[in-house]
Amino acid sequence: MFKATVNITLRDSILDPQGKATHHALQNLGLNQISKVRIGKLVELNIDADTEEEARSIAEDACTQLLANAVVEDYEITIHKKQTVS
Amino acid sequence: MSTTFxxxxxPGSNCDHDAFYALDEVMGMETKFIWHKDTDLSGIDVIVIPGGFSYGDYLRSGAIARFSPIMNEVEKAANEGVPIIGICNGFQILLEANLLPGAMMHNQQLRFVCKNVFIRCETTDSIFTRGLNKDQVLDIPVSHGEGNYFISEDGLKELQDHDQIAFRYCDEHGELTPEANFNGSVDHIAGILNRKGNILGLMPHPERAVEPLLGSSDGRIFFESLLNRVVGA
Structure with missing residues (x-):
């Protein structure tokens, strides 16, 4: 069993109004050192696979077919060490 | 021969009954509901994918609905040239299913917008808009939080080159003012067609504007345009 985390973010070229609004709020808090905010999604997957490569390719399928919309979003997959099945 | 819609x-559709009322009661068309788990579209001449919040808009609007069993049949019908209209969430589902190009983003100002807006007919070269006039302005309600249409520059050029933009947001005089584009859509886009011209997706709700009592009957003009074409064909 592998655990994968998938980070889904809006493509850089695309305006993120949610991130922008949050950035304004952070500035109101006085956190002016923060110069940019982008908001995305984090998806965690438990994957039954024998190897890390297999787990990655399954996660990749999940992203291209459903989790991310390639028109506006990018994704990044991280596969974590094999977990003991509890 | 009668036309059946x-x-x-x-789960989560909420304009299905409005669409039924508009088509069946007001327009007098034979209309049926089709549950998303059904796998049979035989006898259906025009498919309507209604507005709402299918699957609670989880993940992205329309992302999960596109995998419902009926969508395989919708895809087949699309390829066979059956007219398909996606309204609001229906438009979002058609985008997610890749039956129409582009994607929907949150409205630019982040607010859910529910009000009457003006849209302008951009092409009369489609079965849906043939009964309208080019630049005809219709007063139709919108009701969405994710209607900010996005497409790449190349994609937009393709839409323009192939006359696939059906409706644009405008003011009451048909002008494309920045204020009229309330949700931030690329090129004021309110509705588009597929290349073949048998699929229309639009964010505004013509089914909510079919009687003076509802504030506008311009939706009726839209359905009449569609019916003249589809029924007369």
Whole structure:
């Protein structure tokens, strides 16, 4: 069993109004050192696979077919060490 | 021969009955509901994918509905040239299913917008808009939080080159003012067609504007345009 985390973010070229609004709020808090905010999604997957490569390719399928919309979003997959099945 | 409309119902659809009322009661068309788990569209001449919040808009609007069993049949019908209209969430589902190009983003100002807006007919070269006039302005309600249409520059050029933009947001005089584009859509886009011209997706709700009592009957003009074409064909 592998655990994968998938980070889904809006493509850089695309305006993120949610991130922008949050950035304004952070500035109101006085956190002016923060110069940019982008908001995305984090998806965690438990994957039954024998190897890390297999787990990655399954996660990749999940992203291209459903989790991310390639028109506006990018994704990044991280596969974590094999977990003991509890 | 009579034309039969099929309205696809997903868990979370909420404009299915409005569409039924508009088509069946007001326009007098034979209309049926089709549950999303059904796998049979035989006898359906026009498919309507209604507005709402299918699957609670989880993940992205329309992302999960596109995998409902009926969508395989919708895809087949699309390829066979059956007219398909996606309204609001139906438009979002058609985008997610890749039956129409582009994607929907949150409205630019982040607010859910529910009000009457003006849209302008951009092409009369489609079965849906043939009964309208080019630049005809219709007063139709919108009701969405994710209607900010996005497409790449190349994609937009393709839409323009192939006359696939059906409706644009405008003011009451048909002008494309920045204020009229309330949700931030690329090129004021309110509705588009596929290349073949048998699929229309639009964010505004013509089914909510079919009687003076509802504040506008311009939706009726839209359905009449569609019916003249589809029924007369």
């Amino acid at each position: 099929g309205i696809i119902v997903f």
